[in-house]
Amino acid sequence: VQSAVTNGAEIGRAYVADVGSGLEADMETMSTELGGVRGLFDNRIQFSRALAQIGDFFGYPALYILDENGRVLASGERPGAPPYVAPPREALETVAGGEVAPTTVTENPDTVRALYPLPDYGNTYLYVVRPLAPGLIQRMRNGEESITAYREAEESRARIQAAFALSYLETALLVLVGAVWLAMSAASSISAPIGRLVKAADQVAGGDLDARVDNAEAPAELIVLSEAFNRMTQDIKTQQAALKTASDEAQARSLFIETVLSGVSAGVIGLDRKRRISAINDSASHLLGLDAEHVQGRRLAEVAPELGELSERGEAHIEEDIDIDRNGDALRLRVRIEGGQGGEMVLTFDDITRLVTAQRNAAWRDVARRIAHEIKNPLTPIQLSAERLRRRYRERVGEDVEVFDRCTETIIRQVGDIG
Structure with a gap:
């Protein structure tokens, strides 16, 4: 970019310099030509015509003869010639000092103006005007300004880069702060309802089944979760009440059954699927000589082999009399088994020893x-x-x-x- 702008400006300056060089050669020639028409100088009309013809011959739209103070003594202008612009005072002083005055470039229209001494006319000067390509001066100025701006930009690039980096950092920090703020807001909108849900869960874990979660302003998913939690706690409360009622009823029935079993004279033993003792009443413990607390969960065949043999048959209904030996005493038991078929069963048995003895005595009496x-x-x-x-x-x-x-x-x- 810098090379293109610099080359463009150099081309413009070279063009102006070339025009200036041509001006010097032309003015020297025109000075000689004007020496030939010196006799017409007093007749200003004829001299102006001659001056215009010389300018037209060399391609200059306007020629002027100026005195040492810059006043116009004679002029030769073609139609459409640029308006007259007085030369700078410094240029007149330079030429008066015997030096070559620099060419002057003017705008609107773009022209090149130059001074040249006329020794044949005394202290007078030839002042010529040559037009340039329209807009050239503005383009040259723009080029110079572009070069200057580019150089300034080059010089301040580090500052610009630092400022840009700082701006980028500030923007990144603002974006980061905004993202953190949004994340914290989103996290707060989620964590607060979850915190209430955790608190309610702790209350439920502590036994408070009346705990409820109110997340009406929470996200839709958490509202659904809270409603599900509330339904769950309500269901647990209902089920707990039902279980408590069922447990109370079961305990009442169990107490009633235990009371009934403890009051009957028959022995009663409950067996599970593996023929382990699950229940035994006092009469059964007394008849079999067992400790009810120590036989719970043990197989019947281990504590009462005679009864164990009957229970292992797996029949749904059994009624049979068996003889057992209890601490040296022979007992006759009438055993009834209900259940069987691989499932739970109940054994009931009565001590019919006295009945058998009485029946035997009655038989002997009859005999x-x-x-x-x-x-x-x-x-x-x-x-x-x-x-x-x-x-x-x-x-x-x-x-x-x-x-x-x-x-x-x-x-x-x-x-x-x-x-």
């Missing part, structure tokens, strides 16, 4: 009664026969009456004792 009856049937005729013999033949016996009486009396007494 004895029958035997006695069978024996008693022939005794009556024997007794009657002995009594009849004593009445009929006592007086006939004679001297053996005592023996006869003793024998008949013995028969009658023995028959009476047996009967």
